[in-house]
Amino acid sequence: MKKTALVTGILGQDGPYLAKLLLEKGYKVYGLLRRYSTPGFGNLEYLGIEHDVDYIEGDMTDESSLLSIIKNTRPQEVYNLAAQSFVGSSWEQAKLTTEVNSLGVLHLLNAIKYFSPTSRFYQASTSEMFGLSHENGIQDENTPFHPRSPYGVSKVYAYWMTVNFRESYNIFASNGILFNHESPIRGIQFVTRKITDGVARIKLGLQNELRLGNLDPQRDWGFAGDYVEAMHLILQADTPDDYVIATGETHTVQEFVEKAFAAAGILDWKKYVQTDPRFQRPAEVPMLKGRIDKAVKQLGWKPKVSFDELITMMVKADIERLEKKAR
């Protein structure tokens, strides 16, 4: 019998990488699609799996759709990746962010409780929950939360609701507290992809400046392809639990910029980068750096792709994409 999994957020960055991994492991994969006049399957196409997923229509804000999906499919594993995941928009759309990221999780957990209590549940929690909080410059599973954005606040609710369903109803519900992870199919608004796409355009003479916000924040950046392996391992553990998934290294946005330009053979990056207050945030998370001892010990997980390899991969993919478009 094939194992079955439901993946929400199937059209995003992580959904396609996770679906590919699960398909390779022989799973039947259901992907939750919200109603769109023209849904974008580009990320699934990029990974060559757009015809291999079973799509089901539903929306995280529509509890009845989630109740019937869980009732009809009873998947062994549910990976909740759907979210309004762009921190920058969460101040302007705080209510929507809360409805999708907080109440949406409650809807899904309730559906599991009523119709499929043996389903294992993965919640896409985030290092944004730590916000200002750290101990000696590092965050792990014991670091208290101090979120800095409506997005971070919404994810703290979802984190605790996941823990609460585990403790109240004995549901196998786990949180992956993932630090920033990127790839060639990262959304274009996020800083890494905005930089690699901008660098590629500058390299090809299609653009002559890159406008960014604050270059000082530090992030612990890994590769999405490595991080979806951790999601899967979290649901294969003997008991449900919460894990930090990161690289343990931190770099400033400026370092990412310098290395991305260098990867395209451009050394005078300052000539092209402009600071634009439109991209600054009302409250910033200054530094993220995760300690992964628990994941290494209990899951046997470690990241494989280095910071430099990630940047080279993304710059190369963006240059190739633009060259292909121009042909």
Ligand code: NAP
């Ligand atoms: P992403 O690219 O923004 O994808 C999010 C997905 O959620 C999109 O496919 C989107 O659908 C879907 N979605 C949004 N609102 C929905 C709704 N009301 N109903 C159903 N689906 C909805 O995010 P990602 O980078 O893949 O991240 C996956 C998850 O991990 C998110 O929960 C994010 O918050 C969390 N996370 C990400 C990182 C990271 O660095 N990437 C780190 C920690 C945690 P459309 O395509 O239709 O818009």
Ligand code: GDD
């Ligand atoms: N997006 C963006 N655009 N960010 C910029 C820019 C810009 O022009 N200029 C500077 N930054 C800074 C942001 O202020 C932030 O400090 C940092 O670059 C990273 O921004 P994002 O790439 O938008 O990611 P994020 O760290 O806010 O959030 C991502 O990671 C979280 C995990 O820590 C998202 O994927 C979240 O969904 C995820 O939970």
